[in-house]
Amino acid sequence: MNFSLEHCCLCPRQCGRNRAAGEKGVCGVAGTQVLLGRAALHFWEEPCISGTRGSGAVFFAGCPLHCVYCQNEELSRARVGRAVTQQRLTEIFLELQAQGAHNINLVTPTHYLLQLIPALRAAKEQGLTVPVVYNTGGYERPEALALLRGLVDVYLPDFKYPDREGALRYSAAPDYPQVAAEAIRCMAEQTGPPVFDAQGLLLRGTIIRHLVLPDRTAETMRLLDELHDTYGDGVILSLMSQYTPMPACPCEELRRPVPPEQYERLVRYARRIGISRAYVQQGEAASAGFIPAFDGTGV
Ligand code: SF4
Structure with missing residues (x-):
């Protein structure tokens, strides 16, 4: 399938x-340049991604999803960000590798795929050898993911909602459950089962993240069942407790934290149904202090 920025259909919004x-676009970006908020070593991903030296995180501005509880709204609505050329993007990847990054971590890159692919190819030709991690909200088109085959080593998608109601209310994307399920199927097929190096860093594989939201225990349980039935140990699950309520959130039920008992109950449930490859978080992970400054560092 041919994609173009003249009639953009890169993401499932297909806004044209x-x-x-x-x-x-609905993703909040215009023009042909790439807008970045930050490119720096990052230590707050899963241990197999951050390692000891950090992940080379490149934060892209704009986002096809509009989550009402977004922690990075300035960046996701592209109100901040510096424009870079494709050539500069290649240089940034190589600079992060030279700083010791265990991998290149592309954070919310979906809507820049057409600029990203040649930048990644050029970086690989110029000596980029660390794994490339594609870190996404899970709202992706299989046709677009097919373009990444051979370029991406690790997929790090969210699976936010198993239900249409939640997806509509919280991300204005009622098709999210089917879209994310199909996208993650493509990702897991591309990477195959997880492969680690001797230090425990992930070289290939798919980690599915799920952020626990207040009062949505039944939905999360249903999602855990679905993921375990579909993938068994073929993927890694990351059950996240770091939800931080935003005072301006329009959904009243989300203006409070996730009670520790709710999270602990879900961890126990995951164990009970047999999920063995999973990351869980400690309570202190729920803090706005884990959000980096999108001040153009490293751009
Ligand atoms: S990437 Fe942006 S412009 Fe393209 S279809 Fe999606 S929302 Fe529209």
């Missing part, structure tokens, strides 16, 4: 905007 002519 002419980004090349300056029209802004």
